[in-house]
Amino acid sequence: MGGYIPDEIIEEIRVRSDIVEVISERILLKKSGANYKGICPFHTEKTPSFSVSPSKQIFHCFGCNTGGNVYTFIMKIENIPFVDAVKYLAKRYGINIPQHEEKGINSNNRNTLFEVNELVADFFHKQLHDSPGGKVAMKYLKGRAINEKTISLFRIGYALPSGDGIQQFLNKKGIPHGIQNLAGLIKNRDSGGYVDRFRDRVIFPISDTEGRVVGFGGRVLNDEDSRPKYLNSPETPVYKKGDILYGLHITKDSIREKRDIFLVEGYFDLITTYQEGIKNIIATSGTALTENHVKVLRRYADTVTLVFDGDEAGKKASERGGIILSKGGMKVKVMPLLSEKDPDSFIKEVKSEGFLNIAKDSKPFMEYIIDRVVAESNIKTVSGKTDCIKRVLPFLSAINSSVEKSLYISLIAGRVGVYEKAVVNELNKELNTTSYKFSAINPEPGPMVKSGIDSRNRAEKILVQLMLLDDKNINKIKKYISADDFNDRDMAKVTSVLFTLSDGGDKITVAEVMDLLSEDKLKDTVSELAFEDIEYQDVDKNILDCIKYIKRSRIDVKDIIHRLKKAVLEGDRKEFKELQLKISKSREKEYNNESKNIPD
Known part of the structure; x- marks a missing residue:
């Protein structure tokens, strides 16, 4: 199961990992009875439906039905494979994985790229201090008021102008050109061979939330340089631009503490603002915001204040x-900047105190949009009113809250001088392609309830749930029934794992069961069953009732199919009809016993 890592080490790491502690580093959890609750990081919601059980060491979201143990959470939240999740938690809890066991992991392309990027980040940083070109770059940084402490914290570096500086450095380290190219550090030269992607630029290492270098951004030293002012690494197996936000690995603790983010565009916007003492800040680094970015942001904060250039x-x-942020369920504000200012120059002028004072005047996103659109429209004319409303509609449609949407409809209608109903009608036209109407109510999905599950499958589900709630029930059930007796294949797979674990004689935990389930949907099902707040008054009676029902309703399908085929081939109409009658009676019996034999 573990691949490169022995099962006993995987088990040790899981046992040592506190799921509440691990998840709390990424989302805000609040105590709720025996469990903890929070906003799910895997789907958009406003009412918490994400639960974490410290006793069972599992999580489950009753909104999107995602669940699992601590490994599952790290795999999903970081979008990494199982082995990388094991390594992450081993590092987190100071557990050593023997080097010979890690060999297979280190040969993995992702980890090789992390290692290469780390080497190159150190190389760039060293060249900033040691090379002749680096001295020019350092003078440029000092001219932008970036101090040595900040340069060191953000690991700012310099790329040599030669075109083969990175290659020479990595060649000496034994890193082949194929890996260098895969990492986006070099590219094909038109005349043949390779050339360094970054040349004569200030370099900004780009890291993921765990601080692993995934790529680089570079800026020319002279604005008169004919090359593009900024250049970023291409997408690689470890660098997905739609997932990475610059600086988050440094600022995430401050963001989590304040639950509020200042979002800027450029590297210098972030670095200068951070240096002035504004720590809860991240940058898009020239990349358009994506839904994945929003999912990342929602792990740390509730509110985002946009601080983009005033042009x-x-x-x-x-x-x-x-x-994008509104659709993702975040509160969005916009901080006003003068038209000629960017955050970098603005913070230098007003300092942190002035920045925070002006931030207090930040407007909710929709108010900002309405103010701007109304100011730019001629609302004294019919066409001006119409155009004004049309420009606001896409922003109104992004609002998830019906109450909030209604308030802004009233606001824009009043500002423009039209009836609210007219705005609602136009909005419904805008939303027509999604077959959603503003007057409709879209309740958030709640816990899964029993519906459409036939009696036999429900009986199987109850047995599995009883085994998960108390492992002493496993042997009680195992005496009378096998996993092959289960009609529901998912319940059969979970039962098989439970029966196998019971042979060891050790205490069985839900988190341990999940380690042995390879399919995500099975982990989701197990976490849901384990979290359901159900108390069975007479467990032994429930077990026997369910087993009796399953056995009573069981038909030897293979035998009947074989006999039906034989009856058809031999033209035995009497046998064929008798078999049909047997199937019909069995179904009727199952239906009649549905309410009286299965505990609800």
Whole structure:
């Protein structure tokens, strides 16, 4: 099961890992009875439906039906394979994985790329201090008021102008060109061979939330340079631009503490603002916001304040970002900047105190949009009113809350001078492609309830749930029934794992069961069953009732199919009819026993 890592080490790491502690580092959890609750990081919601059980060491979301143990959570939240999740938790809890066991892991491309990127980040940083070009780059950074402490914290570096500096460095380390190219550090030269991707630029290492270097950004030293001002690494197996936010590995603790984020665009916007003491900040680094970015942000904060450039391009970026964030269920505000300012120059002028004072005047995103659109429209004319409403509709449609949407409909209707009903009608036209109407209510999904599950499958589910709630029930059930007797294949697979674990004679935990389930849907099912708040008054009676029902309703399908085929081939109509009657009676018997034999 563990691949490169022995099962006993995987078990030790899981037992040592506290799931509440691990999940609390990423989302805000609040005590709720014996469990903890929070906003699910895997789907958009406003009412917490994500539960964590410290006693069972599992989690389950009753909104999106995702569940599992601590390994499952790390795999899903970091989008990494099982082995990487094991390594992450081993490092987190100081558990050593023997080197010979890690050999297979280190040969994995992802981990090789992390290691190469780390080497190159150190190389760039060293060149900033040691090379002639680095001295010019250092002067440029000092001119932008970036101090040595900040340079060191963000590991800012310098790429040599030669075109083969990275290659020479990595060749000496025994890193082949194929890996260098896969990491996006070099590219094919038109005349043949390779050339360094980054040349004569200030370099900003880009890291994931765990601080692993995944890529790089580079800026020219002279604005008159004919090359693009900024250059980022291409996407690689470890660098997905739609998932990574610059600086988050440094600022996430401050963000989690304040539950509020200042979102800027550029590297210098973030670095300068952070240096001035504003720590709860991240940057898009020139990449458009994506739904995955929002999922990452929701792990740490509830509110995002957009601090983009005050020019037209910055306003457009605020519009796009605001829509994505609003659809993702986050509260969005926009901080006003003068048209000629960017956050980098703005913070230098007003310092942290002035920045925070102006931040207090940040407007909710929809108010910002309405103010801006109304100011830019001629609402004294019919066409101006119409155009104004049309420009606001895409932003209204991004709001999840019906109450909030209604309030902003009233606001824009009043500002423009039209009836609210007219705005609602236009909004419904806008939303028509999604077959959603504003007047409709979209309740958030709640816990799964019993519906459409036939009696036999429900009996099987009850048996599995009883085994998960108390492992002493496993042997009680195992005496009378086998996993092959289960009609529901998912319940059969879980039962097989439970029966196998019971042979060891040790205490069985739900988290341990999940380690042996390879399918995500099975882990989701197990976590759901384990979290259901059900108390069985007479467990032994429930067990026997369910077993009796399953056995009574069981038909030897293979035997009947074989006999039916034989009856058809031999033209035995009497046998054929008798078999049909047997099937019919069995179904009727199952139906009649549905209410009286299965405990609800």
